[in-house]
Amino acid sequence: MQLQPWIIMATISAFLIQICLTVESPPSADKIDLGVHPLELEHFVNMAHSNQVERSCGKYVIPRVTSRVGFSYSANTSFYAFVNDDMTARDNLKFLQRWFLKFPEYKNRDLFLTGESYAGHYVPQLAQLIVQSKVKFNLKGVAIGNPLLEFNTDFNSRAEYMWSHGLISDITYEAFTVICNYSQVRREIVMGSLSPACSGVISQVSRELGKHIDSYDVTLDVCLPSVVSQSERLNQPRGTEKIDVCVEDETIKYLNRKDVQKALHAHLKGVSRWSICSEVLKYEYRNLEIPTIHVVGAVLKSGIRVLVYSGDQDSVVPLTGTRTLVNGLAKDLGLNTTVPYRNWFQGRQVGGWTQVYGDKLSFATIRGASHEAPFSQPERSLVLFNTFLQGKPLPEATVVL
Template identity: 30%
Template sequence: MGVVGFFNAIYYFMFGGIIGYHLKDQIGVLPGQPNVNFRHFSGYIDVDPNAGRSYFYYFVEAENDPLNRPLTVWLNGGPGCSSVGDSFVGAGPFITTNNARGLKRNPHAWNRVSNMLFIDSPVGSGWSYSNTWSDYLAGDSSTNDDLVTFIRKWFERFPIFKYRELYLGGIGYAGHFVPNLAKTLLRENNETRKYEFNVKGIALSNPVLRLKLDLLAEHELYVSKGKSPNKLYQQVLKHCNGINEDNYSDDIIPWSKLCQLPMSKSLMVAFNVSSLSEAKKRQFDLRRTQCDGKIEDLNSGKEVTKIDDGVDMCLPLRTDFYFNIPEVQKTFRGNRTNSRFHWKGCFQQSGLNYSIFDKDMDMLPTLKEILLQSVPVTIFSGDEDGIIPMTGTLKHVKKLAKVMKLNLTRNETWLHEKEEGGWVYSYENNLLTFMSVKGANHHVPMSKPSEALFIFTNYVITPSMLIE
């Protein structure tokens, strides 16, 4: 155990339930929940009491030895998707039963190896809200300020975790949230000359890093898979030529109509639909078909599930249903404003209006600042994702490595349970790592949960295991 572990154990025994934890936020048993050997907590933290702006969170202890396990903050993207809700389709301890009225254990939950903190951010995501309508005009800066305030206040409630090894991770647009948060926490350490935030690494799944290039990569991907004709792709390149890999500008220049037209056509052709909105829904997964169940089916007591290539595509729908059960909301202590909005995992009608300018920001300089402080960055992407294509993200990683003159130290397939899991590129012995995940869609923890847990365990929180 060691000296540190011994004193942690004593502290936990004496103060864990008194000072180290905020027991008022402890959840008893969620409706339909199986018995577990760990505690979980949820509640609100007021990030701006004057404005009435509050963030909702869900915290889950590690299954074993939580005092000696790291703390991981997980953020969903969108912007506008609930991180708390996402925990029930990915990395969290539970997933819904087929009738969505109960829960079962997630065998690939990340709290097997880490304490997990899920935060609904920004306002308008999940149960986070504000009483000031201007707060719903959010952006990267305001969201980051709120997250920093939240982290500080959360540590006041759970001081036992304050100096724990801290990992920050997320999916999609969290490719902005997570690096911005990591950069700020590291800067505060340097400016105050105090080691307040023990940031040990960040993990990004299918992240938005350079959005305009990601959009172009979509159409390159469709051509490579034979889903869209090269003629349309050439039109996209011709009319959207303001952006390229070597010259990504933060100057916000909207796509011209001449550019948007072939993009829209290419997208609809790729998915063989006449509606652009329908095509965008299908980008989530290039291999599998969408869930065809409906909330009405669950209301009538039916079981709703659709297993396609080993993935239950109806899991997000059932999660939406479960989170709208009044007893669930009461047990979570969520929706304290008694909102009439139907809870949705993503993009509920909350009034969130996120800055379109921030979405196009280049995140490579921020990642560079993090890497320069020797904080490892692990990026993993599903190769069946049509929203943020793996091929585009790999180009960003290679660009970053080139700019920083990082040496490529690993370039090979990686194995999971004796089978190929994908490809791994590692720079400077795991300082910067990119991994493709074979057969995974935009949501790796949902579509390849075993592989996601393997990556998190072996490449994120224990990278020293892989140093050659």
């Protein structure tokens, strides 16, 4: 199997470099455009550096998680027929070992594993495997955003989140909690048979939610990919739009350019074009039900720092479920609260809320952020990420109103 990484070199002194391995995406998806790294798309044509992000972590290594995601591939196409969490962890460990062989000058640098969404599986499982394998990596910390950690808790928190944000009615909320909850819906979909009860509930939810709300960011406008709307958006003066809601469409266009693929040394073995999600890879979706919160606990016990954070506008893996799981983990491990729940600041504005347990476990929210927090709130995400790398507390208010 050939994992196709993006290796982003720092322009700062090599002596200051920390290495961040970003393991992103749900199974079979490649979300290179939205993760924690110093690249951003500019209106279809250019990939530009975000200098703020680069200052926090000097070198980024972004493997495409598993074969046939992004430009990764396997010479043995039978590999695509069945992929699971264990295989992904082993492949990513092998990738890291080979990467450090190729770049031995970085082997003694601090290593941080980061990711979002299904990285709630990928990252802790890889961290645990690194510890168990006794490989000589200088693993210092793990940061996971809006992570899937426990199937029932994470998915069932969605109903309350949607209801509390006015996205569904009281009667639909009751149906979504009493008749058929969201974990049951997901379980039935994975098994290939949606019951009449769950079908009725999810239809009711979909009808009220409508087609013009992004579940990954309930406050963000959606992309309207008509010629007129794209023309209007591209002709706006620079800086008038904080978030490019069509970045996913633009990424597809960018990564299917032949000159870009050539520059990336990309293989299109077995596929004709790059896409956000692979239709070739068959991931074992029953792995979604594997709880990984206890794996996070094992990583903590090994002495590795852990940050769990949530963009607070995400209804897919809402902050409420994540916060409940982190609180429960702290109790199970006997960790006392060392920083009580409080707000933290980016500049003069509230960046989110945080709570710290012991000296190694932190939870934080990012105010106004989506499922892919660095995409929707890059500056606040940078403050969070940078303070975690430095082992410092999140900033408090600098002015008194």
